[in-house]
Amino acid sequence: MALSPEVYYAGVDVGTGSARAAIADYQGNIIGLSERPITRHELKENHITQSSTEIWDAICYCVKTAIQQSGVDSSKILGIGFDATCSLVAINEKSNEPMAVGPDFDDSLENIILWMDHRAEIETNEINETNDDCLKFVGGKMSIEMELPKMKWLKNHMPKNMFNECKFYDLADFLTMKATGKETRSFCSVVCKQGYIPNGITNRNGWSKEFLHKINLPELAANNFAKLGGLDCVNGKYLTTGETIGPLNAKSAKMLGLTTDCYVGSGVIDAYSGWIGTVAASTNLPIPELIEQDKDKSGLSKATGRLAAVAGTSTCHICIEEKEVLVPGVWGPYRDVLGKSYWAAEGGQSMTGALLAHVLSKHPAYAELGIMSESSNLSKFEYLNSRLENLKKIRKERSVVALAKNLFFYGDFHGNRSPISDPNMRASVIGQSMDTSLDSLAIEYLAACEFIGQQTRQIVEKMEESGHNIKAIFMSGGQCRNGLLMRLLADCTGLPIVIPRYIDAAVVFGTAMLGAVAAEYALKDREGNEKPGTFAIKNPLLEKKFALDSVPASPYTAPTATTSVTSISAMNQRDGFPFPLTQIPRLTSSLNLTDSDDLDNNNDNSSSEGIISFNPSSTPQQQSLSDKRKNLPLQQEESVSDRLWRIMTQLSSTGSVIFPSDITHPDRKLLKTKYAIFLDQISTQQKYRDMVSKTEDAIASYLSI
Structure with a gap:
């Protein structure tokens, strides 16, 4: 079942x-991309908030643009x-208006506790001290970055009538x-x-009344957990x-x-959308282990064994299995979060992107x-990589x-998330x-990159x-x-690293793929009903009123593609990617993303050649929507999970592979030794903290006499 050239998807x-x-179009080409900054506030240490009003306004701007x-x-x-960070939103139960989450409870616009907010340390410890059975499904302990500790903090600090x-x-x-009203x-x-x-x-299906009472949140269990x-x-x-x-409701459309003919897929956490957007990619070089696995599997089961490392401010490591696998210190296993009946596990590193920026x-x-x-x-990272190559020769x-x-x-x-x-x-x-x-800065930066690789190895080992x-x-x-970092990840873990077509x-x-799944439902519901949805905007590229009145000018969002939508193959042509095993190359990110003679702008999904074209004339010949509906019936025998995998594979392009050096390579041997030292640094720090804690407890006991 092919996707329609006349239907498009938004993420x-x-x-x-x-x-x-x-x-995105039916071949998996991103043909429009817009970005807008959102603010976050830290009025008090570890209290980090955002505004759902600002975020929704930014989304509307970006979609229109x-x-x-x-x-x-x-x-x-x-x-x-839609995907988003795993942040907690507080809304008035009756009015649907934002509710302030502190530390200033008079500012109702600040109604989101951001994922990285660490205010709920006491509440997290109290939840984990219960040793409740449900904790085994979050790696044995609930993280301070999860949302139940944040709700418990709000109960303890928010005015009671507000909570x-x-x-x-x-x-x-x-x-x-917000989009559907549902x-x-x-x-x-x-x-x-x-x-x-x-x-x-378990015998607790869904929310656990017993657990919520145990952690002193009975309010959340009231009225059937409303x-x-x-x-x-x-x-x-x-x-x-x-x-x-x-479908979108009229106001949101x-x-x-957009129109009320546009259907909305079930939402996901941003890292899980990164998994959707990467793991179905074919590769420019064969990975024998994946080829052997896929012989005996079909549908979404082919995604097992593929770990997505979604790197941003932090890095999340997500994979799925057909069975329940409990991993101490790794979140999950979570059933039904990525396809029906599959189990997901999520490891993570806090602040990896911020780590490199901080070191510099x-x-x-x-x-x-x-x-x-x-x-x-050159970018700072490119320059440092080149300087390290030169320093190797000098020394x-x-x-x-x-x-x-x-x-x-x-x-x-910023603390350890996993394992x-x-x-x-x-x-x-x-x-x-x-x-x-x-x-010395270059070498410290190298050591920080190595840390990211070694900790990734630790997470992978615990999972395996x-x-x-x-x-x-x-x-x-x-x-x-970052060629240096990718080489270190491969050599630390001993695993192939796959770089996607769409890097940033x-x-x-991934969310556009979920939009493609939703579009199939929309097509099905439109069969025999030609009544158009409301609020369609025809040819918005030519609608000056739309452009001027509905899309305010922003210096942050350019009217062309940014480097974040650069095809990896465009960089391949310039820099000899994938990396030779014996060197760490420089990867350029300073591409001119306008139509140019030196880059192939062919967007055929069978190849990842070229960069993304923003020329509407490059859209493939369209067929009528009525004909497409005849070709796109929802197959009753196709499961939800297999439909998801079909869409993922049809829209995914080819990724480039970095294979690890041979296990006998000197760098692999050095990194193995330093991994043992890395593990010792963890245990030594914990030992020292425990020694100090016992001393402080003894001092406190003495002073209380």
Whole structure:
């Protein structure tokens, strides 16, 4: 069953610092992309908030702008997907107005507690001290970054009358509610972040009244758990990834510049959308282990063994299995969050993107780095990679990796998410000198990259020890452009690394895939009914009134593609990608993303050649929608999970593979030794903290006498 050349799909992604929207066609080409920043506030340490009002406004701007860029009629966009960070949204239960989440409870616009907010340390510990059975499905302990501890904090600190008026959403579920007017919740949100257990796993089906009473949140259990979304098929509805909620309501359709014929897919957490947008990709070089696995599998089961590493402010490591696999310190297993009856596991590293930025900005040579990289017309990371290559020659070292052989960097500045699940972990560096030169910055940056690779190995090993069988890591995010980091990830883990076509846009591309699934439902519902939806905007590229009145000018969002939608193959042509095993190349990100003679703009999905074209004339010859409906009946025998996989494979392009060096390579041997030191740094820090804690307890006991 082929996708229609006359139907388009929208994806919306809300990250930590920005919202973005993409329009995709039936071949998986992104033909419109827009991004707008969103603010976050930290009025008090570890209290980090955002505004759902600001986020929705940013989404509407981005969708309209992406439609304008694509040049397609908005009436032909029949599906839209939403993803967002796993942040907690508080809304008034009766009025649907925002509710303040503090520390200033008079500011109702600040109604989101961001995922990285760490205010609920006491509440998290109290929840984990219950040792409730449900905790085994979050790696044994609930994380401070999850949403139930945040709700408990609100009960303890919010004025009582305000808490009683609240209902709560994961941000992705709030967005689908805003779009459709329906209170439908996603398994992805409630299972992963709110303690929901799907039916049939335990004798507690769904929300646990006993658990909520045990942690002193009986209010959440009242009225059949209405504040959390209700009971499935009683006063609530819950869907898995790949299922569809229904059409946009009239108000949201108008705000988004779409029509009420556009259907909304069940929402997902942003990292899970990154999994959707990457793991179905074919590869430019064969990965024998995946080929062997796929011989005996079909549908979504082919996605097992493929770990998605979705790298942004933090990095999430997601894979699925056909059976329940419990991994200490790794979130999950979560059933039904990625396809019906499949189990997902989620490891994670807090603040990886922020880690590299922090290492650079805090070094005395940072200003010099800015001058040198700018004068070289390179990014800071590109310049450092080149400087390391030069430094290797000057110091006559065996390799770049050997430059940091006696620097032992442990980088959990913001606590550990996986696999030791310890929010009190902090960074440590052994082997630093008083050197403040640019060369010392380059080597410290190298050590930080190595830390990311070593911690990824630790997460993968814990997963495999428990029963996962990971065969490849499918990367996404800006870190993919960093050749040094990708080489270290391959050599630390010993696994192939797959770089996607859409580096930064993999997450929003994943939600566009969910939009494609929703569009099939829309087509089915439109059979025999030619009545158009409301608020269609014809040819928005030419509608000056639409462009001027509905899409305000923004210096942040350019009217052309950004580097985040660059095809990896465009970089391949310029830099000899994939990486040779014996070198760490420079990857350019300074591409001119206008139509140019030196780049192939062919968007055929059978190849990832070229960059994305924003020329409406490049759209393939369209066939009539009525003909397409005849060709696109929803197959009754096709499961929800297999439909999702079909869409993923049809829209995914080819990724490029970086294979690890041979196990006998000197760098592999050095990294293995340093991995043992990495593990020792963890246990030593925990030992030291325990020694200090016992001393402080003894002092407190003495002073109380």
